Amino acid sequence: MRWRVRGARFARGRTNGSAPTWFGADSAKWLATKVTRDPQGLRICLQAMGVSVSMLASGSRGNCALVASSSTRILVDAGISCRETFKRLKTLGEDPHSLSAVLITHEHCDHVYGLATLAKKLRIPIFMTGATHQAWSRALRDENGERPRLEKFERFESGHTFQVGDIAVKPFTIPHDAADPVGFTFRAEGIKVGIATDLGYIPVSVKDHLRGCDVLIVESNHDLEMLRVGPYPWSVKQRVMSRVGHLSNVALADFFTSDYDNSATFVVLAHLSEQNNHPEIARREAERALATRGGLFMNRVLLASQTEALEPIRL
Numbered sequence: 001m002r003w004r005v006r007g008a009r010f011a012r013g014r015t016n017g018s019a020p021t022w023f024g025a026d027s028a029k030w031l032a033t034k035v036t037r038d039p040q041g042l043r044i045c046l047q048a049m050g051v052s053v054s055m056l057a058s059g060s061r062g063n064c065a066l067v068a069s070s071s072t073r074i075l076v077d078a079g080i081s082c083r084e085t086f087k088r089l090k091t092l093g094e095d096p097h098s099l100s101a102v103l104i105t106h107e108h109c110d111h112v113y114g115l116a117t118l119a120k121k122l123r124i125p126i127f128m129t130g131a132t133h134q135a136w137s138r139a140l141r142d143e144n145g146e147r148p149r150l151e152k153f154e155r156f157e158s159g160h161t162f163q164v165g166d167i168a169v170k171p172f173t174i175p176h177d178a179a180d181p182v183g184f185t186f187r188a189e190g191i192k193v194g195i196a197t198d199l200g201y202i203p204v205s206v207k208d209h210l211r212g213c214d215v216l217i218v219e220s221n222h223d224l225e226m227l228r229v230g231p232y233p234w235s236v237k238q239r240v241m242s243r244v245g246h247l248s249n250v251a252l253a254d255f256f257t258s259d260y261d262n263s264a265t266f267v268v269l270a271h272l273s274e275q276n277n278h279p280e281i282a283r284r285e286a287e288r289a290l291a292t293r294g295g296l297f298m299n300r301v302l303l304a305s306q307t308e309a310l311e312p313i314r315l
């Protein structure tokens, strides 16, 4: 079951006493009707709502997102502590023990910080590439040289689709200075979600993977001028700006004006630098770029936050 609204207004609803939720206008109307008629049926109707995306945390101090279908819940990255992950899931009304799997994009600390504890507590499959797993376990060796063990490690290869429950996952290579970094697309119930953060630029292959997404989560890391005059050492500035660093607001805007297919109902700006960017600058640049091709009315722009979970997006 899904609702798809293009070029329509969106309503912000508070449905379960916890976090408010973004819905398309039709689904908000349907939900209101349903609740009025049958207040007891609210939980049932929410469970039947199909695909949802929740950004639990995003930025250089930790990344974590939840992509869920009616029957499968995938955590993408575990870059905040296990305790904080559980806390943020619970604020969204999600039970951490209902997670189906964790997928890791790459081994940088802001994507794996809570992984070892999370894996131990939940005992669910942890998916990453072989090279990412090696890099992660090498970095976590103890004083005896012992590497951490994952009870349920699942290896995937970039470019090869695999299935987690009813969600088809396609990992794809991104240009970033990690062992084998990937972005993902997820397909379930006729919905496509794309996640691409931590990339120095957007190659043609990534543009292809991001076509047709209903929800597009994409990096808008830094404002070039703020980075240039900011406090980072020059070596770090060079790394961030490099072809294997992070995507600037202007590079993302360039993608929106030249290659983006305007497919997404929701565009989520993610992995914003707290030092070298400002949410309103990132939003303004993205919206201005989307507007040049008439896409602003079709793409609602949301900003992922480092410090709190973003309201769930339901489709």
Ligand SMILES: [Zn+2]
Pocket (backbone or CB within 6 Å): 106, 108, 176, 178, 198
């Ligand atoms: Zn990274």
Ligand SMILES: [Zn+2]
Pocket (backbone or CB within 6 Å): 059, 060, 063, 108, 110, 111, 198, 271
């Ligand atoms: Zn990162």
